[in-house]
Amino acid sequence: MKLTLLALILSAQIAHAGLEKYSALVVADKYPFTEPEPHTIRVTYLGVNGFQFESTGHALLVDPYFSRVGLLPAALNQRIQSEPNRVAEGLKHVRPRVDAILVTHAHFDHLLDAPEIVRRTHARLVAGPTAVQLVESLGIRPNECQTAKPGDVRKIGPWTVRVLAAQHDRLFGKVPFECNSRPSPQSSPSGRGGRGALGKSESASQPVKVSDWCVGEPLAFVIEAAGKRIYIDSGGVPGVPLDRRIRGVNLAILGMALPDSRQRFAEAVNQLRPRYVLPSHQDDMFAPIDRGFTFGKMTNFPALLRESKNLPGRLVLLDYFQPWTLR
Numbered sequence: 001m002k003l004t005l006l007a008l009i010l011s012a013q014i015a016h017a018g019l020e021k022y023s024a025l026v027v028a029d030k031y032p033f034t035e036p037e038p039h040t041i042r043v044t045y046l047g048v049n050g051f052q053f054e055s056t057g058h059a060l061l062v063d064p065y066f067s068r069v070g071l072l073p074a075a076l077n078q079r080i081q082s083e084p085n086r087v088a089e090g091l092k093h094v095r096p097r098v099d100a101i102l103v104t105h106a107h108f109d110h111l112l113d114a115p116e117i118v119r120r121t122h123a124r125l126v127a128g129p130t131a132v133q134l135v136e137s138l139g140i141r142p143n144e145c146q147t148a149k150p151g152d153v154r155k156i157g158p159w160t161v162r163v164l165a166a167q168h169d170r171l172f173g174k175v176p177f178e179c180n181s182r183p184s185p186q187s188s189p190s191g192r193g194g195r196g197a198l199g200k201s202e203s204a205s206q207p208v209k210v211s212d213w214c215v216g217e218p219l220a221f222v223i224e225a226a227g228k229r230i231y232i233d234s235g236g237v238p239g240v241p242l243d244r245r246i247r248g249v250n251l252a253i254l255g256m257a258l259p260d261s262r263q264r265f266a267e268a269v270n271q272l273r274p275r276y277v278l279p280s281h282q283d284d285m286f287a288p289i290d291r292g293f294t295f296g297k298m299t300n301f302p303a304l305l306r307e308s309k310n311l312p313g314r315l316v317l318l319d320y321f322q323p324w325t326l327r
């Protein structure tokens with residue numbers, strides 16, 4: 001893995017530009033500082049695959065991630081940790097109280113900041129078993145987590161969340177950071193209370209390096225509130241269809257970080273028949289968020305744009321922290 005990621009660095013082209021070329025596709029509210037209108041969901045992009053959804057005074061987060069581990073530490077599988085200052089900056093764009101944090105899988109760019117955000121927002125984490133086990137090893141209490149599996153339907157405040165199975169993109173033919181080599185889950189301190197409960201013998205299960213944040217069980221979600229339905233995933237692979245029961249959503253947020261997910265773009269959009277299509281996870285996740293949106297080196301938005309002309313739904317883009325109301 002190290003070698004393939006190093007190859008990626010070496011083959012990386014000069015950073016792609018930002019959204020300015022596609023400003024006609026970027027949607028944003030004219031008056032972002034007012035309360036969201038009734039019967040709507042307001043969507044705020046938090047970078048990478050992170051979103052805040054707001055409805056009737058409530059907020060829900062998906063994959064919030066602000067620490068932005070750099071490319072070199074990631075490629076070299078170094079020790080990483082959540083950066084509380086960056087999380088605090090990011091959370092300035094999020095409501096002070098959050099009903100839940102949904103996490104699509106346990107990679108660091110989706111889960112690393114979840115423990116810190118649970119502590120600061122009092123949200124409960126809804127994620128697959130590996131992700132829950134990782135955050136519990138970092139001192140989040142079991143009663144702050146809900147382990148989700150495909151088929152579950154959760155009612156949380158005004159939200160109905162349907163949990164679906166999903167696929168993770170491959171990088172050079174393989175899902176990055178699979179969990180096989182992780183220490184056994186039995187050493188998780190689940191049920192033992194807060195941070196102080198982690199004894200020395202249990203620290204083996206705490207994630208330290210990039211690869212300790214192993215993929216876990218990829219999930220997608222359908223989020224309903226105010227009569228609107230949003231589908232969100234963090235990627236996929238071609239030839240593995242989404243759940244056939246999910247059709248006709250108002251907004252489809254589709255992870256598009258790598259070529260695999262791009263190749264499934266048309267089939268996913270044809271299946272979901274969304275009113276709006278928002279490609280996600282397209283930004284350079286290794287760059288600090290205050291640099292603004294630039295496209296990731298392995299994305300190909302021009303190809304998506306060409307393809308979208310023959311697909312249902314209106315293709316839109318969101319800039320960081322610019323809310324947009326789904327009516």
Ligand SMILES: [Zn+2]
Pocket residue numbers: 105107168
């Ligand atoms: Zn991932």
